[in-house]
Structures are given as C-alpha cells and as structure tokens.
Amino acid sequence: MKNLRNHLGLLLPILVVAAMTLWPVITDSIANRENSFTILKAIALASSLNILLGYTGYVSFGHIVFYGFGGYFGLYVVNELGWSIWAGILIGGIASGLLAFLLGKAILRLRGAYFALATIGINEAMRAFINNLDLFGGPIGMVLNFSVYKEYGGAAQASSLSFYIMAGLTFAALVISHLVRTSKFGLGLQAVRENEDAAEVMGVIAPDAKTWAYVLSAIIPGMVGVLFFFKNGHIEPPVAFPLHSSIELLVMVMLGGQGTVLGPILGAFAYQGMRGYLVTSDIFKDIQLSVSGVLLLLIVLFIPAGAVGWFRQRIPALRRVLA
C-alpha cells in the first residue's frame, strides 16, 4: 500500500499521456494527431530538461544539442546503413547519452551562469561542426530515402507509427522523471541543487551525480530527435540545433514548475497553446519569441516555483498528487 502511495504522483502524468494518445484516435483526425505529436514531443523534451534544471539546479540553455546530435546519428543509420527505426532511436539515445557523459566531465564543474553559457557555446559549436561534416551532408543535411518508409507500409503508416512511438517516449520520459524524483539518486541531486558544498560534506559525490543527471536528461531528447527527423523526412543543421527551441523548453519547465514531474507537462501545454495562438494572430505573429522572453522574465520574478510549485506551497493536501 505504501509503495502504491509513493507512486501516486505518476497517476496524473500517465492519464495525460493516455488522453493525448487516444484523442486523435477517437476523433480520427490527422490534424489532431499532429497537434498531439507536437505537445507530446514538448512534454518529453521539457521533462528531460527538468532532470537537470529542476532536480539538479543546473541551467542548460543549449539542451537542444542532444536532440539534434541524436537525430543526426539515428537518421544516418536508418538512411545510410538501412537499420530499422527502432535501432535508429536506440543509436540516437546512446549517441546523445555519450555526448552528455563526455561534456559533463568537462563543463559540469562550472557553476551558475558559466555553465549556462558553456551549454549555449556547445550547441552553436555543434551546429557549426555538423555544418562542415560531409558524412552528415554538411549544410544540406540528409534527406530520407523514400524507400525507407516502405518497410513500415508507406509514408502515412510511418507517420502514424511515429506518433505511437512518440507517445511511448513521452511516457518513458515521465517515468524516468518520476523515478529520479522519488529515488535516493534524486535526493542526492536535490541536495546538490540546494547547496552543492553542503551536499558534498554529507557524502554526495556531486561530480558523479551531476554527470549521470546530465546523461539521463540527454538520452530521451536524442531519441526524440531521431523519431522527429525520421517522420519529417530530412534533417539539416538549423532545424537540428535551434537555440530558440532550447529557450522555449526552459520557459515550459519554469512556467509549469521546475523540479516536479507534472510541471513540464503543464508548461508544455500552456506554452504550446500560447504559441499556437500567437503565431496565428496578426499582432504577435512576428514577435512570438519576444513574448516567450517576457513570459520567462515574469515567471522568474513572480512565480519562480512555477504553477505546480505555487499550488503545492498553498495547498499542502495536493502535494502527494501534484508531484
């Protein structure tokens, strides 16, 4: 019984993913499926970022680098080597995880603003590097050979399959987020977030804990990248490493509530909803990114704990459910 109660916090996230998966099926609408895909993708990416930002307290401004890096590797093995999408996703996850491991050893000793700056630098450097890498098509990128889709029964079927895989990856991201939050490893991360020096004095091996948090936060984005570019049919440096998407992810996590499982979900919904409205409105369509900037500023100033954190502080009874 006690075990079940510990996992109550996972209930709402599961329901949300289930609802998002069923919604396009019930309404039998491809447009809804595309919308749902976008939101699920945002939830998966934001939840992954949250492991580093929310639990460990390290702000990564360039987290999208793992999405692009994994995407390139996965698409390469699917397109050039003829591997299945499943193998491609696995390769993407491994590639991003490894990249995070190596980067972590180098830059996680930086704190605060210096770490944040380093992550931006890495994203930009990676984009420039891939831009000049002939193996991955340089500035033109890679276009998926259309015959690849045949294995999955054509482009329409591949697109539908991608949607269900996306739902699975989002579910996995949320389970990882929940397990990290409720584990001893997660307690160590939160100790590092609150006071890294004190945590070390208490025996938390902070360099290792941070590195594993970084690796965990990179794997799902790598996998999502492969899936997205597989569905998309092509990949090129600007769409693989868009810095503004990194910042949008930060806004989602901060808006919903950093350091909670539910926060990135709420944030992804709210942000995608707002973005959908802004890009179609006459006044805001050209300045929608500046609106996110202002939004981020307002959150940091007035509700630093985000929506979920705000509710948790005010209504203790909700703490078990709003994990």
Added chain:
Amino acid sequence: MTILLSVQGVTKRFGGLQALTDVTFDLPEGQILGLIGPNGAGKTTLFNAVNGVYPPEEGRIIFRDKDVTTMKTYYHARMGMARTHQIVQPLNELTVRENVMVGACFGRENQSLGHAADIAEEVLEFVGLAKRADQMAVSLNVAQKKRLEMARALASRPFLLLLDEVLAGLNPSEIGNMVETVKKIRERGITIIMIEHVMKAVMNVSDRIIVLDYGEQIAEGTPEEISSNEKVIEAYLGDPKLAEKLLAED
C-alpha cells in the same frame, strides 16, 4: 586506547596568509576534544583541512588508520566523518526530514531511502525537531537550524563528529539543552571535536582542549590545565582577570 584521528604537522596557507602552522595532535576514540582560540585563529580552517574541504599544503591526516589528507570531502563523509557548519547550510527547499535523510543516505552507512526515513525519524526525535519534520528547512529559526545541522551529521552514524560552534547565537537555556545533547552523543560512542567560544560549556564537556592562536597550537591539555595556562589566558582573553571572571561565571 585506539587513535581515531591523527593530525600530523598540518600546515595550510591561503596566498600569503599562514592559516595553520604545524598543527599536530592525536585523538583517541570516545573523547571530546575542545578546540578554542580567538577569532581568525584557524579553527574552522583546521576542520576544513581535516575533512577534506581544503587539503593542507603540508602534513598528513590519518583517520581510522587511513591517510585521508588529499581525499575529497565526500569520501571523508563515507568513511564516517561528519560535521556541522558554523554558518548553517540547510538544504532550504527540502523538508527537515529530507535534509536528515541526505545525511543517512550518503553517509557512512549508505542507507536506502526507506531506512533513511526511519533513521531521520529517530534522529529528529533525539535533537528535538520531530515536530518540524515536514516543514521546509528554510522556515526554521537559527537554533533549530543548528539542531538540523547536528541531526544531519548524526544520521550518517559517524565515528567522528566535527561540531563548529553549535552553541553560538543560542540563548542560555538553548545552550543548556545543546550541551546535554552533546553529552548524549558522546554516550553513544561518537568521538567529537568541538569548536566553541562559550567557555563554560567547552570546559565542562571536553576531555581535552587544544588552543590555537594565529594558526599555531599554543597549548594542549585538560580543561583545568588550560584554564590556568597563562599563555592561553593572555593570547585568548588578553586580560587574566577577565578570564578568571568569565570562567567563574555561572
């Protein structure tokens, strides 16, 4: 009597500042060692050297027959050395219970979360914070935060406990409670080094006392020997008459 900690010729410099000069002592198991000296004498620096926060330039630190001089502080914690901070370092946005669980989970016994929660319960009861277990650490007052520091250290079930001015900033009745707590900790078989400015308390609980002044060890002995040592009185208190008065105070 087994020696738990051996500090051998420890010297620490910060740039041009000689913070510690050739500090040497042995600490047998089960004792309480008082560490006193004027402000800036190097007491907290000695703690930082002993538990690996700032490794010393010269000298060795042997803990439980192992040379730990250049080890990182988290390995000290895992070997059974715990400390409290002079300036409290609570994990603000975690609950009091979670703070203590960190100590139990990552300290010497490397407990699982479930066991850590039980240990936290017991330790919080011991230091008198049981009622506050579900509060955020940030909401505690200073005296409670000092107790939290102590609870976190105790939850790791250490062999050696370094207490850095746990009495500072407390009122007389709080000091009385804290001294009782320190004595109870010793009864559990934990060896203690305590830095303290409250003379009566430190004289009362210590088995032995070391006096530091400008990073040098100027005296070592029982509380009686120290309180009558003229060099100490002069260096530490300046005025021998004032010293006598302070020690006589109830």
